[in-house]
Amino acid sequence: MKRISKKERERIAEILRRLDEHYTTEYKCYLNYETPWQLLIATMLSAQCTDARVNLVTKDLFVKYPTLEAFAGANLAELEQDIHSTGFYKNKAKNIIACTRRLLSDFGGKVPESIEELTSLAGVGRKTANVIRGNIYHEPSVVVDTHVKRISQKLGFTKENDPEKIEQELMEVLPKDHWILYNIQIITHGRGLCPARNPRCQDCFLNDLCKKPY
Numbered sequence: 001m002k003r004i005s006k007k008e009r010e011r012i013a014e015i016l017r018r019l020d021e022h023y024t025t026e027y028k029c030y031l032n033y034e035t036p037w038q039l040l041i042a043t044m045l046s047a048q049c050t051d052a053r054v055n056l057v058t059k060d061l062f063v064k065y066p067t068l069e070a071f072a073g074a075n076l077a078e079l080e081q082d083i084h085s086t087g088f089y090k091n092k093a094k095n096i097i098a099c100t101r102r103l104l105s106d107f108g109g110k111v112p113e114s115i116e117e118l119t120s121l122a123g124v125g126r127k128t129a130n131v132i133r134g135n136i137y138h139e140p141s142v143v144v145d146t147h148v149k150r151i152s153q154k155l156g157f158t159k160e161n162d163p164e165k166i167e168q169e170l171m172e173v174l175p176k177d178h179w180i181l182y183n184i185q186i187i188t189h190g191r192g193l194c195p196a197r198n199p200r201c202q203d204c205f206l207n208d209l210c211k212k213p214y
Helices: 006-023 036-045 051-064 068-072 076-082 089-106 115-119 126-135 146-154 163-173 176-191
Strands: none
Touching (some): 036 051, 051 076, 068 089, 076 089, 115 126, 126 163, 126 176, 146 176, 163 176
């Protein structure tokens, strides 16, 4: 268990207060979807790809493949072409077909809720599983993407590099009611004030609380 001093807890609380004030406490998913399985597929496609690009692809993809059965019966080479622009399309296509077939055969077409069952699906790691748990089942979960990893390190919340270790540390550092919210806010922060290249530290409302502002 990570020991956190009273002073550090106050700093963390102030960071969260400012994030809430600046970005609101509205829950928002940046991937477009209508059903749980669509979010699962969109999140699988989002690996090493922007949400904006995924949304462009899924706009047509979910029309062409309107059901789990359609994805499960898809031609591999054709699906590869359909998702080509998201990158790593060969692995993604293979995993999508395997995943949807297993959803139908083992889960009755329902996206499971537990982290263990979700990560047993082809192409589904903890990040994807936590996106589903947070957005579909409203289970408090910490999603560690590139923005969360980088900015959490800058804020001094973790020194780890392994996403699973970062996830565990953030669950100790952050109050449970901010687990999902923190991810949404930090993605917005990373795209706006704190991109990896040329972060706008001088304009940042967290500058005085950041452990690595420059």
